[in-house]
Amino acid sequence: MExxxxxxxxxxxxxxxxxxxxxxKESLIIKIAGISVAVILIGLAVWGIxxxxxxxxxxxxxxxxxxxxxxDNGYIKDVKATDYVTLCDYKNIEVPASEVNYTDxxxxxxxxxxxxxxxxxKEEGTIKDGDKVNIDYVGTMDGKEFEGGNSxxxxxxxxxxxxxxxxxxxxxxxxxxxxxxxxxxxxxxxDYNNTELAGKPAEFAVSIHGIYQDPEYNDDFVCAYYPxxxxxxEEYEASLKKDYYDGQLRSYVxxxxxxxxxxxxxxxxxxxxxxxxxxxxxxxxxxxxxxMYEQYGMPAGTFEDFIGKSGEEYDAxxxxxxxxxxxxxxxxxxxxxxxxxxxxxxEAEAIVQExxxxxxxxxxxxxxxxxxxxxxQAVKDKxxxxxxxxxxxx
Numbered sequence: 369m370e371x372x373x374x375x376x377x378x379x380x381x382x383x384x385x386x387x388x389x390x391x392x393k394e395s396l397i398i399k400i401a402g403i404s405v406a407v408i409l410i411g412l413a414v415w416g417i418x419x420x421x422x423x424x425x426x427x428x429x430x431x432x433x434x435x436x437x438x439x440d441n442g443y444i445k446d447v448k449a450t451d452y453v454t455l456c457d458y459k460n461i462e463v464p465a466s467e468v469n470y471t472d473x474x475x476x477x478x479x480x481x482x483x484x485x486x487x488x489x490k491e492e493g494t495i496k497d498g499d500k501v502n503i504d505y506v507g508t509m510d511g512k513e514f515e516g517g518n519s520x521x522x523x524x525x526x527x528x529x530x531x532x533x534x535x536x537x538x539x540x541x542x543x544x545x546x547x548x549x550x551x552x553x554x555x556x557x558x559d560y561n562n563t564e565l566a567g568k569p570a571e572f573a574v575s576i577h578g579i580y581q582d583p584e585y586n587d588d589f590v591c592a593y594y595p596x597x598x599x600x601x602e603e604y605e606a607s608l609k610k611d612y613y614d615g616q617l618r619s620y621v622x623x624x625x626x627x628x629x630x631x632x633x634x635x636x637x638x639x640x641x642x643x644x645x646x647x648x649x650x651x652x653x654x655x656x657x658x659x660m661y662e663q664y665g666m667p668a669g670t671f672e673d674f675i676g677k678s679g680e681e682y683d684a685x686x687x688x689x690x691x692x693x694x695x696x697x698x699x700x701x702x703x704x705x706x707x708x709x710x711x712x713x714x715e716a717e718a719i720v721q722e723x724x725x726x727x728x729x730x731x732x733x734x735x736x737x738x739x740x741x742x743x744x745q746a747v748k749d750k751x752x753x754x755x756x757x758x759x760x761x762x
Contacts, residue, residue, distance in 0.1 A: 428647050430644060435739060441713045443747065447638065453632060462762050463621070465762060475608070486582075493581065495576070501579050503523070503574050504523060505517070549574070551573060552574050553569065621759050639694050646690050654675075700744075711747060720745050
């Protein structure tokens with residue numbers, strides 16, 4: 369009996385010990401779980417903060433401060449360009465002669481374009497396809513004038529075959545002469561923007577005033593329209609060819625410099641500012657377009673419609689364009705550094721003012737973009753001048 373009582377007493381003590389151990393274990397598990405949850409919550413909070421910071425850092429905010437990271441001489445602020453870019457062999461650029469000289473056909477076309485730019489209206493000749501004529505017209509539909517169908521007697525310049533007017537209108541003037549009164553019959557297209565006229569036939573009373581003709585190509589033409597290029601045809605043509613040669617040579621050398629040099633790294637502050645100003649320029653273009661559309665009562669669409677890209681795609685494009693801008697600026701500055709040809713603010717200003725040729729235009733640029741940005745043109749011009757001086761045309 370006593371042994372049985374002792375046995376039961378021992379069993380109860382063991383059960384109490386086991387229960388105590390179990391509760392202690394459960395309490396420990398709960399504590400661990402609580403700590404784990406707290407750690408996870410803290411981790412999520414920290415991740416959220418970090419993610420927000422990263423997003424803020426990576427967000428491209430528009431800025432109109434184009435000169436923020438530029439000195440007054442157009443150099444990138446606190447940057448030695450040769451530390452950031454490896455220049456191509458700009459002292460040995462070979463330029464194919466075909467890249468800088470007109471072909472005979474190209475030169476002939478330039479002469480013709482310049483003649484056409486100074487055509488004179490004459491009351492003689494017969495209209496043919498391609499001629500530019502001056503006319504007046506009155507359009508009617510079922511015997512009644514319709515809105516927008518009357519030139520108002522102001523004279524209208526029309527190039528035959530340009531497709532400016534509805535199909536069939538222009539071709540019916542071919543073969544007629546100045547002074548003729550012509551009745552033109554044509555039908556508006558089904559998709560014409562004025563639904564009241566779309567798909568309907570109309571009749572136009574057309575008065576032909578004259579046909580534009582090229583002036584005679586001689587010394588008098590040169591003196592009248594291009595006196596700064598000479599007083600004879602020979603001098604004028606030589607000037608045309610020289611201007612083309614010089615412009616093409618600079619363009620070729622400029623492209624060669626930027627395309628064949630290599631960026632080692634980008635100056636972060638300058639690149640960031642370029643991204644901001646590039647986006648600002650895009651936003652300004654969008655706002656200008658929106659105003660234009662509003663004037664005509666048309667919907668402008670969203671900024672994404674305007675740029676044709678999603679937000680992420682657009683930001684990637686802005687970064688890519690900004691890197692191209694930065695590369696060019698680094699290359700030009702690196703050439704001046706390599707040549708030990710420093711450019712001070714006074715020299716830069718003189719170069720840019722001469723290029724603009726208009727003090728008001730220059731002042732407007734400085735006011736809008738700042739002095740450093742405006743002076744970047746001088747850095748480019750001086751660097752390209754140096755490289756052009758080394759170039760060999762073959």
